[in-house]
Amino acid sequence: MSKFIDLNYIKKEQKSFLEHLKSIKGINYQESKFEVPIWLTLALLTELVEVLNETKIHKWWDRSPVNQDRLKEELADLLSHLGNLANELDVDLIASVEETQTTSLENQFIYIAYKITTLPWRKMFGKHKLDTLIVKYVELVYSLGFDMEEIKEAYFKKMEMNYSDPKFMGS
Template sequence: MDFSLLFNMQRELDAYIESRHGLEGENLLRRKLLAFHVELAELANETRCFKFWSEKEPSEDKVILEEYVDGIHFMLSIGLELNLDNEIMNYPRGEKQFGKNLVPFFEEVMNAVTRLQYDGGRMEYLNLCLAYLNLGCALGFSSEQIMEAYMKKNSVNYDRQNDGY
């Protein structure tokens, strides 16, 4: 995965949003962390991994990937807010997980966000990235799928800004 490209694209989108909403120079870290939490919850909802009371199947992979990429946007944006956009990460390899087997991956991401909220350092950010990338791997997504979906969603995000989202 080309994180330099992703960070540059996110930097441009963030600057565009901040300019349109008069937020230049404002520290947005707390709001970005909350937004990441919300996106993570939306992702969990689409996987239905925690819904032991339901027999309904998870959403289609396309929908789950789209929700996952929303989290990638905020993961990158948080790195930019912390000036940690020069970190090189590798996309992990592993097997796709299903149902309740996904729960520990979500828990690890939630714990990493909490640690980052309280400690806010480089290692906590890298742990968040690793946990979120591991979740993507467990969801069965390749780095190529994530890159392609990010590009599409990045374009949608610009369109939304231009349409008064």
Template structure:
């Protein structure tokens, strides 16, 4: 995955949003953590992995992928808040031995740990656990990147339309 390119694109979007909404002097870390938690909840809802009481299938793969990249946007943005975009962030993605529900819980746990530490290592663990979730959901790097690029464009359009 082209993390440097994704960080640059996210930094440009973040700057655009912060300037448009006059947030340059605001510390947005806490709000971005909450936004990430909400986005991951929306992703889990689309997968329906935890809905043992329901027989309805998960949403279409494209819907789940779009929700997934919303999380990527906020993870990158949190990394930028901590200055990690100025260093080489490398993630080591291995297949998870967890099921999808357990992996969602691991991602939440990693967010909580990173929220408290703001540490590069914990950021990497968070990103890795999120990308392990992508593997469990059947997404490849190329699909994630393309969906990220597409959603990034949508996010700019939303800003122009006062979303």
């Protein structure tokens, strides 16, 4: 069954947070009019790997339990950068997604990493990739046993922490 997912609230919140960051002395935001900034591609990859590390699916030797709260936080961090990408491309952050779980989380991570690393440099070609990334992101959330409301809650909890973090405060 298909479900319509509207994540524009993330796009709006990220725009506000980036404006906050730009106002802080000593933070130099790297803008690019025509290209997807390389920092954003790297941030997306970094957050995806942090989600992967929290799942431990590749750590066959690690028998400790997965920290579900930390995993949700990392999924929220990845979502925040998808919001940044939507802002960079000036497109809505919406998707129609099947409510399914994947049979291979490993392949899902590799596919998402591939889509991130092959983001077109030119913004005008990026919308299709973002659409695919959003669908695959939501499928990953479902496959890890969460729903989007849990991730939304984790996202806003993390944003509260970000706004009160001294490294993100003005002098």
